[in-house]
Amino acid sequence: MLDSSIPTKQITSNAVGTRNLDLGRGRKAFQWLDYLSPDEAQLDALQQKYDLHPLAMDDVRTYDERAKVLDFGAYLFITIHSLTRQAQDIIDHELEVFLGRAFLITIHDEPMPEIDRAVKRFQADPHRQDLGPDYFLYLIADEITNALFPMLDQIDDEIDATEEETLARATPKTQARIFKLKHTLIQMRRSVAPMRDVMNALAGTRYSIVDAKTALYYRDLYDRLSRIYELIETARDLLGNALETYLSVQSNRLNQVMKALTIISVIFLPLSFIVGWGGMNFVRFMPLDNELLYVGLNLSLLLIPVVMLIFFKNRDWF
Amino acid sequence: MLDSSIPTKQITSNAVGTRNLDLGRGRKAFQWLDYLSPDEAQLDALQQKYDLHPLAMDDVRTYDERAKVLDFGAYLFITIHSLTRQAQDIIDHELEVFLGRAFLITIHDEPMPEIDRAVKRFQADPHRQDLGPDYFLYLIADEITNALFPMLDQIDDEIDATEEETLARATPKTQARIFKLKHTLIQMRRSVAPMRDVMNALAGTRYSIVDAKTALYYRDLYDRLSRIYELIETARDLLGNALETYLSVQSNRLNQVMKALTIISVIFLPLSFIVGWGGMNFVRFMPLDNELLYVGLNLSLLLIPVVMLIFFKNRDWF
Amino acid sequence: MLDSSIPTKQITSNAVGTRNLDLGRGRKAFQWLDYLSPDEAQLDALQQKYDLHPLAMDDVRTYDERAKVLDFGAYLFITIHSLTRQAQDIIDHELEVFLGRAFLITIHDEPMPEIDRAVKRFQADPHRQDLGPDYFLYLIADEITNALFPMLDQIDDEIDATEEETLARATPKTQARIFKLKHTLIQMRRSVAPMRDVMNALAGTRYSIVDAKTALYYRDLYDRLSRIYELIETARDLLGNALETYLSVQSNRLNQVMKALTIISVIFLPLSFIVGWGGMNFVRFMPLDNELLYVGLNLSLLLIPVVMLIFFKNRDWF
Amino acid sequence: MLDSSIPTKQITSNAVGTRNLDLGRGRKAFQWLDYLSPDEAQLDALQQKYDLHPLAMDDVRTYDERAKVLDFGAYLFITIHSLTRQAQDIIDHELEVFLGRAFLITIHDEPMPEIDRAVKRFQADPHRQDLGPDYFLYLIADEITNALFPMLDQIDDEIDATEEETLARATPKTQARIFKLKHTLIQMRRSVAPMRDVMNALAGTRYSIVDAKTALYYRDLYDRLSRIYELIETARDLLGNALETYLSVQSNRLNQVMKALTIISVIFLPLSFIVGWGGMNFVRFMPLDNELLYVGLNLSLLLIPVVMLIFFKNRDWF
Amino acid sequence: MLDSSIPTKQITSNAVGTRNLDLGRGRKAFQWLDYLSPDEAQLDALQQKYDLHPLAMDDVRTYDERAKVLDFGAYLFITIHSLTRQAQDIIDHELEVFLGRAFLITIHDEPMPEIDRAVKRFQADPHRQDLGPDYFLYLIADEITNALFPMLDQIDDEIDATEEETLARATPKTQARIFKLKHTLIQMRRSVAPMRDVMNALAGTRYSIVDAKTALYYRDLYDRLSRIYELIETARDLLGNALETYLSVQSNRLNQVMKALTIISVIFLPLSFIVGWGGMNFVRFMPLDNELLYVGLNLSLLLIPVVMLIFFKNRDWF
Numbered sequence A, B, C, D, E: 001m002l003d004s005s006i007p008t009k010q011i012t013s014n015a016v017g018t019r020n021l022d023l024g025r026g027r028k029a030f031q032w033l034d035y036l037s038p039d040e041a042q043l044d045a046l047q048q049k050y051d052l053h054p055l056a057m058d059d060v061r062t063y064d065e066r067a068k069v070l071d072f073g074a075y076l077f078i079t080i081h082s083l084t085r086q087a088q089d090i091i092d093h094e095l096e097v098f099l100g101r102a103f104l105i106t107i108h109d110e111p112m113p114e115i116d117r118a119v120k121r122f123q124a125d126p127h128r129q130d131l132g133p134d135y136f137l138y139l140i141a142d143e144i145t146n147a148l149f150p151m152l153d154q155i156d157d158e159i160d161a162t163e164e165e166t167l168a169r170a171t172p173k174t175q176a177r178i179f180k181l182k183h184t185l186i187q188m189r190r191s192v193a194p195m196r197d198v199m200n201a202l203a204g205t206r207y208s209i210v211d212a213k214t215a216l217y218y219r220d221l222y223d224r225l226s227r228i229y230e231l232i233e234t235a236r237d238l239l240g241n242a243l244e245t246y247l248s249v250q251s252n253r254l255n256q257v258m259k260a261l262t263i264i265s266v267i268f269l270p271l272s273f274i275v276g277w278g279g280m281n282f283v284r285f286m287p288l289d290n291e292l293l294y295v296g297l298n299l300s301l302l303l304i305p306v307v308m309l310i311f312f313k314n315r316d317w318f
Helices: A040-050 A054-061 A113-124 A126-130 A133-146 A148-168 A172-203 A212-278 A291-314 B040-050 B054-061 B113-124 B126-130 B133-146 B148-168 B172-203 B212-278 B291-314 C040-050 C054-061 C113-124 C126-130 C133-146 C148-168 C172-203 C212-278 C291-314 D040-050 D054-061 D113-124 D126-130 D133-146 D148-168 D172-203 D212-278 D291-314 E040-050 E054-061 E113-124 E126-130 E133-146 E148-168 E172-203 E212-278 E291-314
Strands: A018-023 A030-036 A068-071 A075-086 A089-100 A103-108 B018-023 B030-036 B068-071 B075-086 B089-100 B103-108 C018-023 C030-036 C068-071 C075-086 C089-100 C103-108 D018-023 D030-036 D068-071 D075-086 D089-100 D103-108 E018-023 E030-036 E068-071 E075-086 E089-100 E103-108
Touching (some): A030 A040, A040 A054, A040 A103, A054 A075, A054 A089, A068 A172, A068 E212, A075 A148, A075 A172, A089 A133, A089 A172, A103 A133, A113 A126, A133 A172, A133 A212, A148 A172, A148 A212, A148 B172, A172 A212, A172 E148, A172 E212, A212 A291, A212 B054, A212 B068, A212 B172, A212 B212, A212 E212, B018 B113, B030 B040, B030 B133, B040 B054, B054 B075, B054 B089, B068 B172, B075 B148, B075 B172, B089 B133, B089 B172, B103 B133, B113 B126, B133 B148, B133 B172, B148 B172, B148 B212, B148 C172, B172 B212, B212 B291, B212 C054, B212 C172, B212 C212, C018 C113, C030 C040, C030 C133, C040 C054, C054 C089, C075 C133, C075 C148, C075 C172, C089 C133, C089 C172, C133 C148, C133 C172, C133 C212, C148 C172, C148 D172, C172 C212, C212 C291, C212 D054, C212 D068, C212 D212, D030 D040, D030 D133, D040 D054, D054 D075, D054 D089, D068 D172, D075 D133, D075 D172, D089 D133, D089 D172, D103 D133, D113 D126, D133 D148, D133 D212, D148 D172, D148 D212, D148 E172, D172 D212, D212 D291, D212 E054, D212 E068, D212 E172, D212 E212, E018 E113, E030 E040, E030 E133, E040 E054, E040 E103, E054 E089, E068 E172, E075 E133, E075 E148, E075 E172, E089 E133, E089 E172, E103 E133, E113 E126, E113 E133, E133 E148, E133 E172, E133 E212, E148 E172, E148 E212, E212 E291
Parallel strands (some): A030 A103, C030 C103, D030 D103, E030 E103
Antiparallel strands (some): A068 A075, A089 A103, B018 B030, B068 B075, B075 B089, B089 B103, C018 C030, C068 C075, C075 C089, C089 C103, D018 D030, D068 D075, D075 D089, D089 D103, E018 E030, E075 E089, E089 E103
16 A cells, blocks of 8 residues: 555556556555456455455456445445437446555447547646545546436437427337337436446445445435436426327327228228119110200219318218 | 624615614524625625535535435534426526525525515514524525415316317327426426425424424425325326326327228229229220120129228228 | 313304304313315414415415425324215315314415314214324314215226226227226326325324324324325226227127128129120121020029138138 | 132123123133123113223214224223125124223124134133133134135135136126126225224234233234235236236127128129229220120229238238 | 264165254254154154244144244244256145254155255265255255346346337237246246345344354345346336337238228228219219210229329328
């Protein structure tokens, strides 16, 4: 554990994708180890050096854990997720963290630009140096959280566009888009909800490793993740509303067409019957020489559709 | 901190849209600073003067925060929202507040008539002068909350109108209106729920800055916001009910029309068949000289529709 | 404050609709003031006499408050609602109460028969005299709660009638009735839920003004209001179930009719085609002299419908 | 209070349907009074003898109370319900209980075989004699709870049968059955939920009358009632799932039929048109002597349906 | 109870399917008894030897208990379930456990490979020997929980396949598959929810038999079961989304077909009318010698469909 008041920044990259940095200063100086897809040997060495619990190491080795905090006394074991959106799918990258009083170990399988941004912010501001590894972890979580807002803004824009389409010029593609947006939001909510719970736990007084000063930052993060969660829920409600509307606008339009087509059919059926009557071969009895009948019959062929249309219109049938 | 028993009201507007007022009297006198769209320089000066936490200042600079309370010991940092309705959209304006024992700082990006009304109420009543900045903030929150009731009343009237239309003379426009009202309520709920939580927090004994006497006022505000939240939920249920009814009334009407049209078709098809038979050219075998047949056939053309209609009526088909 | 063991019942009606009664006896004697639509002067006098908090007086002056309890130390300010049903609408009348140790003030805008019944019950039983104003308020709340059961029974009967209709002889009116019943239940739930919370608060040990003995009565009231709330929820579920069933029974019936009509159409179309063929004027080539053909053709006109019906029946098409 | 180590079982039936039994032994001996539809005189005598609270007696006199526990210090007043299923309706019988340290009073309006079974179990096992009236009440509640399982099993079998029918050979009766099962489950849930809460209350340490040893039994009962509640919810979900499936299987089948019928119509319409053309009387211009035309025309009458069917099949229209 | 530091592993199988093993070492040594479908005699002997509570033994004898923990002081009685999936049905096997300080009794009716794997893991690692029976039980629960993930992965793959089908080439089988997957998930959730609650209870400080060290393992298990629960809920939401989409894609496709078929009908009806007119026998008045009329009439037979199709297309009817 270093005691130098000015932190010595020395990167000792002992493997591809591994960083080893001394950060912070004074009583709050700490060592930061960052592993990108570590191999078994590295994990074993790490476990030995910091006396890490086998339970936590098991979790590091397996994937698809839920965001969570486990308290091992000398350190906290924390799992959080960073989300990226590829087309309509939400991909979550797992970040495993050991947060001790004088060390911070971060393990992940994909490069995380959020971590690099957090390092820069931490090193840029001398006041931040006095806050320990718990604050540095906050910066990482802050970057991860902030990355969610543009994602949500984009989804919001897509929902707005979809809502407008719904009432104006919806096509079956509109519906496929709603379906995919809902899929995206369901996935997103699954990752955000436990993240929020983790921040709430870190914001409380439960863990002595997290400083009361820093807890305030986690509280702010918790508020922002709650906001995100509510935005997701609101977005789902809006999409549900849009879908309902789309379906009934569609069904309405179809019904109008079918009604119009049926009315055309209905108009021609009596006409066909009349001329069919005129085509019968009972020539002996039929008044085929009656010109009045002939003219009247032809007139009725013109009048019947008019009468029917007026009748239908009056009954509000189209 | 002033100690004069009669507050000296002196407006020192050092910038466009900025107010600086000494309010209250006695032990409860306090300074009120109101910033409308402050620039960076103003915010920096403010932060320096009152030693405000950078975390809170970050929140002031970003928009779209959730209504919340953060306790920084010497002061509370509070975000609340005032809502206005433009057509069917709920616009929320953010108000950021620093509530200290002897100061109140309010920061907002749009002019807020609620604040002006609160100032007038505070200054009008001498008894209110003895209650500090926490009470003054209550007055602002009270004005913001009261502005929600006419909004809800208007929405309620629109729902009533929609419900009546639904059963009587619904058109596709009715449905678009339901859709937009639901959209409005979803947005409104998103803003009201965290506001209510903020008032509940301020009504408790958690924050020493809020006086026990004033907490009672926040409790009342919490009750009113709970009422509003319930009214929103009830309104949504009523709209859902109206929508369901609209859809099935519509579908019912359409079905009546389609059934009527289909019955007309069905009646003319056998008639067309009969006269078609009479038009066949098997003149050698067909009893075309049989007057009885001719008359019977013509009679059947009159009777068949009658029989069919009676049959359909009996089976309750229309 | 009276100390006489036998309460002196003297009504001093100083205004229309105002009652002033000394009730109870011994240590529990109290003054009851009942105001029906009091004017400003009365309210001001009242506030002065009992030193009532301006916040509570504001709530008395405004309407449409949520059922609630506010503790002002020397007294509780309580808002409860009595419900009546007019046709399908639930009307709620607000009752505002100040409950002190030796006084009970009730303020309402409509005559409330529940209060009159409560007075009678209180005065009829000498044992009840020993219980103070908190018990008298319980009697009023008890009467208000009991008035809900016949209302719910009536709604229950209507639901039962609706459910039976749904499966047997549903008409579009059935659906309008379901719609209105759901509307009624949504309104009712909105009023009952906060009432229940008020009784729960009064049943606890939070408020010293409510005696432990009387709290038991409020607990019983809370249980009854919980029961009512559950009955409302159950009623809504049953209505939802009935509506779903109604809609699909209706759609089923319509589908049967449409299928039958379509089958009639389908049967006549080939027949029309055959006689149409017989009507062609290619007299030179057509075997119009072939009696066998003529007979066969006529037979086919009889057989084709039979064959088609058997085919449709076999495929379970009707 | 008896002190004999061997309980003296002596039934003193002083009225029809009333039992009076000395049960248990040693310090845990108690008197059990069982009333079947007691009259006013009996209730008054009971109230006097055991000094029962008028509030509880009021509840005994009224029906349709919610399952609940009220603590009157010297005794608990408990309401529980036994459920029986008649066809599709759940009938609940109310059992009112006064549980004291040395007495147990049970009041009900219908004969309850569960109570008789509980008496037998209690008397059969000498070890049970050492557990007091709270344990005896547990036995009654246990019998009531156990009676729910066969009911649920039966409902489960009916749901299984319904689910199978849904995918295979659903008729409108299937849907009526789903409707009635949902009705049954809604009623059942309404009664089970407060029962579970009562058992949870008795399993806790809140009531000193319930022994810590016996509380364990109530805890077990609570677990079983929670299980029942979850089974009811699962059953409702499965029914909802089955209903959705039924509706769309039905709609699918109908659509297949309507499509097939429509295709038949569509095939005959062009044929009718062709033979109609052949029937026109423009004999001077029509090539009625052209045998090729006649043969071609007749061939087309055979080919057109084939071509149309191939076209429809290719576009996947049936 | 053994005190040897190296556990003596000696299997004493006194009956088919019964194991008796001494496990662990030092202060944490314990005896493990595993019963596969024990008979009454075995259960009685067991009850006598360990002085087990009759309530727990009753639960062992009955089936279909909910996952739960009952604290009997000297030992915990725990019920958990292992799930297997057969086709679309979730079968749950009950495992009843008595967890004492120096013994662990497991009773089940089916062979459980999870237990065998847990024994192997326990015996393989010497460090694990120092953790007592509570840790051994954790290993069993861990194996049971881990077996859920491949099941969920498989379900997830099936949902993905279903979602893709839904938008591309859905058939009625797609819907039957959705129905069955929902059925599976409803069953699974019913078993997982109480399992999660059991792990939460064991992870707390409520039960002194579970070591604080081991509680951490149960906490991890609780997190994993929460994850599973959320995955189930997410899967249900995705399926609901897929079903909605499937239904409306289907309805859309059907509507396209019906519209096309209707348009064909509508086009031929006026044509049939025209040729029907030409077939009338009013030869005296009809201009049958007018070649222009004949040609025009035939041309109209060609033009009318074209005009109609253009008209329909313009109005966006297909």
